[in-house]
Amino acid sequence: MLVSDLLRRGRQSLLVAAAFAGGAISFGGLRPNLLADDPAGAFPLVTSDSAAVLRVDPGDWPGVLRAARDLQQDLADVTGRRPVLASGNEAAQPCEVIIGTVGRSALIDRLGREGKLAVGDIASHWESYLFQTVDDPVPGVRQALVIAGADKRGTIYGIYELSQQIGVSPWHWWCDLAPAHRDTLAVRSGKRVFGSPAVQYRGIFLNDEAPDLTNWIRAKYGNVPPGSQPPIPADVANYGHEFYARIFEVLLRMRANYLWPAMWNNAFNEDDPENARLADEYGIVMGTSHQEPMLRAQKEWDRRYEGTLGHWNYVKTPDVLESFWREGIRRNRNFESIVTLGLRGANDSEMAPGGPAANRALLEHITERQRGILREEMGGDLSRVPQLWCLYKEVQDYYDDGMRVPDDITLLWADDNWGNVRRLPTPAERTRPGGAGVYYHFDYHGGPRNYQWINTSPLPKIWEQMSLAHAYGANRIWIVNVGHFKGYELPMEYFLDLAWEPDRWTGDNIGEFARGWAEREFGPELAGEIGSLLSEYPKLTARRKPEMLAPGTYSLVNYGEAETATEAARALARRAEAVSARLPANRRDAFYQLVLFPCQAFANLGELYLAAGRNALFAHQGRASAASYADQVHRFFQADADLTAFYDHGFADGRWAHFMDQTHIGYTTWRDPPTNRLDGIPLVRPAVPSTAGLGVAVEGTEDSWPAIGKPEPSLPAFDELNRQQRFIDVFNRGSTPLEFKMSSDADWVRLSEKSATLGPDQRVWVEIDWAEAPTGASSAHVTIEGAGSRVVVSVKASRPREVNRGNLQGFAETDGHVAISPEHFTNRADAAGRRWETVADYGRGTAAVRAVSAPDASAATPGKDSPLLEYRVYLFDPGAVRLDAITSPSLNIAPDRGLRYAVAFDDESPQVVALVPSGYRAQNGNRDWENVVGDNARHSISEHTIAHAGYHTLKIWMIDPGVVIQKLVLDLGGVRPSYLGPPESFRH
Numbered sequence: 001m002l003v004s005d006l007l008r009r010g011r012q013s014l015l016v017a018a019a020f021a022g023g024a025i026s027f028g029g030l031r032p033n034l035l036a037d038d039p040a041g042a043f044p045l046v047t048s049d050s051a052a053v054l055r056v057d058p059g060d061w062p063g064v065l066r067a068a069r070d071l072q073q074d075l076a077d078v079t080g081r082r083p084v085l086a087s088g089n090e091a092a093q094p095c096e097v098i099i100g101t102v103g104r105s106a107l108i109d110r111l112g113r114e115g116k117l118a119v120g121d122i123a124s125h126w127e128s129y130l131f132q133t134v135d136d137p138v139p140g141v142r143q144a145l146v147i148a149g150a151d152k153r154g155t156i157y158g159i160y161e162l163s164q165q166i167g168v169s170p171w172h173w174w175c176d177l178a179p180a181h182r183d184t185l186a187v188r189s190g191k192r193v194f195g196s197p198a199v200q201y202r203g204i205f206l207n208d209e210a211p212d213l214t215n216w217i218r219a220k221y222g223n224v225p226p227g228s229q230p231p232i233p234a235d236v237a238n239y240g241h242e243f244y245a246r247i248f249e250v251l252l253r254m255r256a257n258y259l260w261p262a263m264w265n266n267a268f269n270e271d272d273p274e275n276a277r278l279a280d281e282y283g284i285v286m287g288t289s290h291q292e293p294m295l296r297a298q299k300e301w302d303r304r305y306e307g308t309l310g311h312w313n314y315v316k317t318p319d320v321l322e323s324f325w326r327e328g329i330r331r332n333r334n335f336e337s338i339v340t341l342g343l344r345g346a347n348d349s350e351m352a353p354g355g356p357a358a359n360r361a362l363l364e365h366i367t368e369r370q371r372g373i374l375r376e377e378m379g380g381d382l383s384r385v386p387q388l389w390c391l392y393k394e395v396q397d398y399y400d401d402g403m404r405v406p407d408d409i410t411l412l413w414a415d416d417n418w419g420n421v422r423r424l425p426t427p428a429e430r431t432r433p434g435g436a437g438v439y440y441h442f443d444y445h446g447g448p449r450n451y452q453w454i455n456t457s458p459l460p461k462i463w464e465q466m467s468l469a470h471a472y473g474a475n476r477i478w479i480v481n482v483g484h485f486k487g488y489e490l491p492m493e494y495f496l497d498l499a500w501e502p503d504r505w506t507g508d509n510i511g512e513f514a515r516g517w518a519e520r521e522f523g524p525e526l527a528g529e530i531g532s533l534l535s536e537y538p539k540l541t542a543r544r545k546p547e548m549l550a551p552g553t554y555s556l557v558n559y560g561e562a563e564t565a566t567e568a569a570r571a572l573a574r575r576a577e578a579v580s581a582r583l584p585a586n587r588r589d590a591f592y593q594l595v596l597f598p599c600q601a602f603a604n605l606g607e608l609y610l611a612a613g614r615n616a617l618f619a620h621q622g623r624a625s626a627a628s629y630a631d632q633v634h635r636f637f638q639a640d641a642d643l644t645a646f647y648d649h650g651f652a653d654g655r656w657a658h659f660m661d662q663t664h665i666g667y668t669t670w671r672d673p674p675t676n677r678l679d680g681i682p683l684v685r686p687a688v689p690s691t692a693g694l695g696v697a698v699e700g701t702e703d704s705w706p707a708i709g710k711p712e713p714s715l716p717a718f719d720e721l722n723r724q725q726r727f728i729d730v731f732n733r734g735s736t737p738l739e740f741k742m743s744s745d746a747d748w749v750r751l752s753e754k755s756a757t758l759g760p761d762q763r764v765w766v767e768i769d770w771a772e773a774p775t776g777a778s779s780a781h782v783t784i785e786g787a788g789s790r791v792v793v794s795v796k797a798s799r800p801r802e803v804n805r806g807n808l809q810g811f812a813e814t815d816g817h818v819a820i821s822p823e824h825f826t827n828r829a830d831a832a833g834r835r836w837e838t839v840a841d842y843g844r845g846t847a848a849v850r851a852v853s854a855p856d857a858s859a860a861t862p863g864k865d866s867p868l869l870e871y872r873v874y875l876f877d878p879g880a881v882r883l884d885a886i887t888s889p890s891l892n893i894a895p896d897r898g899l900r901y902a903v904a905f906d907d908e909s910p911q912v913v914a915l916v917p918s919g920y921r922a923q924n925g926n927r928d929w930e931n932v933v934g935d936n937a938r939h940s941i942s943e944h945t946i947a948h949a950g951y952h953t954l955k956i957w958m959i960d961p962g963v964v965i966q967k968l969v970l971d972l973g974g975v976r977p978s979y980l981g982p983p984e985s986f987r988h
Helices: 003-008 062-079 106-113 152-165 212-221 241-253 274-282 298-309 318-332 355-378 395-400 459-471 489-500 510-522 527-543 561-582 585-621 626-650 927-935
Strands: 043-046 053-056 095-101 129-135 143-149 185-187 191-194 201-205 258-260 387-391 410-414 436-441 477-481 694-698 726-732 738-744 749-751 755-758 762-768 776-786 789-799 817-820 827-829 835-840 847-852 868-875 879-887 899-905 911-916 938-946 950-958 964-971
Touching: 043 062, 043 095, 043 143, 053 062, 062 095, 062 152, 062 185, 062 274, 095 106, 095 152, 106 143, 129 152, 143 152, 152 191, 152 241, 201 489, 212 241, 241 258, 241 274, 258 477, 298 318, 318 355, 355 395, 387 395, 395 410, 410 477, 436 459, 459 489, 459 510, 459 527, 459 835, 477 489, 489 510, 510 527, 510 585, 510 835, 527 561, 527 585, 561 585, 585 626, 694 776, 694 789, 726 738, 726 755, 726 776, 738 749, 749 776, 817 868, 835 950, 868 964, 879 899, 899 938, 911 938, 950 964
Parallel strands: 053 095, 095 143, 201 258, 201 477, 387 410, 410 436, 436 477
Antiparallel strands: 043 185, 129 143, 129 191, 694 726, 726 762, 738 755, 738 776, 749 762, 776 789, 817 964, 827 868, 835 847, 847 964, 868 950, 879 938, 879 964, 899 911, 899 950
C-alpha cells in the first residue's frame, strides 16, 4: 500500500473504550495491565501444559507475520513453551490468539461482520489496535484473544504490546534484558482499545554516529564491499539490513514509526539494497535528514560527483541535481517515506552565502522543481505524499524572511541543538493541512561544544519543551537526534511515549515514568531506587555538559559548591554500586550499561576536575599539597580509561565494545579532541620549601595568609536563622610536618579541631553555639598559630531580636542575600486561564516553575490578567536589592513576541524583564546564546530599592508563556561568585 493510502486513514484522537476487567496498571503505571493474576475467567495464554495457538492470516501484511513470529519467540523465552504459529489451514484449537489487520485478515473481517469483534472502534483510526476476548469465534475454537489493528502498524503495535505485557522489554536485545520466567500467563477477559497516537510520525535520527556506533558496526558487521554500481568506496562501515532490522524492531516495540538513518559516511539505500525494502516490510517510515532532500543521502552524491563537480550546487549543475533527485524518488516511491524538501549545503552548511536576501528566490525555485518531480514520479496529488521542510538553523531565516511552501508540506521546526525549541506554529500555521512538527536533540556535534558522551537530557526538560510543542499543535512529526543510540534508552522511550499520549504526563508525574521503566526492566523491589538514579544522573550532567566542564566550573571557595557537586555525583555512584550488588546476576549487565557506568564515569570525571581545580588554587595559595592534586588528576584520568576499557571488554563479554569511544576530556574548542587527553588542563607542581610554614585559607576567598599587606581574613557572616557552617583551611607551605593550634576569644565559637600536626591540609569547621551567642550583632576572632606565624580570622554573627526560626514567615536574608527555590512560593494566583505550574525535579534546585497559557492567548498584563507568584522575605537592612532570576534557556516560540516576565517588590510598579527579545538568533556566533546553553541557564537582572528592614513581598508576573524559573537570588551585596548560585536560604 502506498503512503498516500495510509495517510487517507488520517490521524485520530485517542480512543477511550471499556477496559479489561479490573483495569489495573502494569509497568509501574506505564501501561494498562492486560494480564490477570487469577486465571479464573481469564483467557489462558499459557498454562502448565499448553500454549494457545497464534493464528494469523497468510494474506496479512508481511510485517504482521514477522512480528507474530517475534511474539512466538517471546512467549517461548518467557515460559519455555513455544506456541504453534498457524498461518494456513491448521486445525482449530480450543484457545487461540487471533491476530490480524482490518481489511487484510479475512478472519478479523469475518468476526467484525458477525458482530463478534468491535472493529468499528479502530477502523480508519491511524495505528490504533484492540484486544478483545471472544467466545466461540469460529467453529472449533472455544475462546479467542483477538489482537486487531486498524492498519499494519496498529496490528504490529498490538503484538508487541502483548510481548511487553508478558515481560519482554523493547530493549531486550540492545540492553541484555532477558525476560523473567513465568510458568503461566492469562489475559483478562473483556476489551481494551488503544487509540491513535497524538503525533502521527514519531521517530529517531541516528547521527553523530562516529566513532561509537560506526566502530561497533565495523567490529560486528564489517565493511560494505567496495563497488562501482552503485559507487561505494573502501572502509564504509556496514550499516546493513542485519543492523537495521534490530533498529526497526526496537522502534516498533516502542510504538515508533519513523527513522532518519546514519549518514556521516553511509548511504542507507545503496550500502545495502535490502535496507529500504526491509524497512517497508517492518513498517518503518523512512526519511532523510534536514540536509538531504528527495530521499538521497549526501554520500550518494559525494561518491558519484564530489571528485568532478564538488559539493552539490544547484546554480552550477541544476540538471545533474534534478536527475539525482528523480532517481531517489523513483527508487523509493513504492515504500512508505516522508520526503525532505529544500536544499542546504553539504556537511550541515548553508546552501550558499548571503542568506535569504541573496538566495530566497533560488530556494523557492528549487522547492517547486522538487515538487514537480514528485508529481511526475508519485502521481498528481501531492497532498497524499508526505513531505517536510525542516526549518533547521539558517533555513528558518528563509521562513522568517517570508518564504512559504505549499500548505500540504509539514513545517518541521527545530530546536537550537541544545533542547530548546526555537519556534512553534501560530494560529494560522496550525490550520495548514501539512501541519507541523519538531526536530529535537539528545546529542549534538557542533558549537559551542560537542556533547556526545553520555545522556544529558533529563526527562523534565524533554517534557517541558515537547509538551509545549503538543499544546501548540506541532503534532505531525516528532523526531529526535539520538546520536550513537546506546546510552539514550530512557529519554528515547520517554520522548516516543510522550508523542503517543502527551496528556498522560504532567509536570508532577514525570518521575513515575522513570520508576515504571525501572520496574519493567529490573522488577518492583528496587524500582524506586533505580528510577531515582535514572532521573538524578542526567539532572547532574545537564547542569553543564561533561564536555564543557573545567577545573573552575564549580567554586572551590564559595558555598562548598565544588565539593557539594562532586559529592552528589559520588553519592549516585555509591548508590548505583549498592543496587548492582543486590541485583540478580542476569540483570547486572543491563544495569551496568543503563545506570552504573554513567554514574561511575560521571562521578570520576567530577573528581578529576575537582582535583585539577584544587591543584590550581592550592598552588596559588602556596600549599605544599598542590602537586599531590596533579597526581590525583592523572589517577582519575587513568580511572576514566579503565572504566572505558571495562565497558568495551569487561562486561557482557565485550558485546558493546566501542560504544564508549567518544572522547570527553581535553576539549579546548567546540570540536572533540582525537583522544582523551590532559594537555588542555594546566597542572602545576610548584617547588616546596623544606621547612614547615603555616598557611591559612578561609571560605569566601582564594587568598591565603600570612600575607604582607593584606587585611586580616574574615569568614562570611553567620546568622541564627540559617545556622551556617564555615571552614578555615590550615595547611603546610613546606615539606616537614607542621604543628598548629587554634583558639577563639569567644566561648560561643565552636571549632572542629584545635590542634594537629599537619602532613596533609586540615579543614577546620567553624560553627556558632546559638544558645550561648549574644543577641544582636557580635564579633569574635579565631587565632591560628604554627611555625612561628600567627593568623587571626574575624568571625561575625547575628542573632536577630525581631525574628527567629520559630516565628519567621517566609525566607530570611543570609550573608547578604536570599536564595529561593521557585516552587516554594508564599502565594500563587492564576488569572484568565493562565498559570504558573511546578515542574518537579527540574533545573538547579528541587523543582522549577513555568508560565503557561493557551497557545493563542495574548501577552498577559501584570495586575490585570497575569498569574502571580509571591515570595515573602525578611531583610535586615534597607537599600539596593539586585534580583537575579535564573531561568532555563528557553526561546521565544512565538514569532511576534519575546520571552518576558515582570517583577516588583511590595507595591512598586512592575518592571518588565526581557529574557529573549523578538527576533533573537539562537545560533553559533551569538555569544549570549552560547553562554546560556553552556550554562543551561539564563541570568536576568532587575534592580530594586527597599525602603525599610523587615518583611517584603517579591512578586513575579507572567507575561509570555514558556518562561521557566529555576532559582531566584536576591543580592543585597553579599552574593559571591559561583556556578549554581547560593543554596536555598532558610524558610519557615
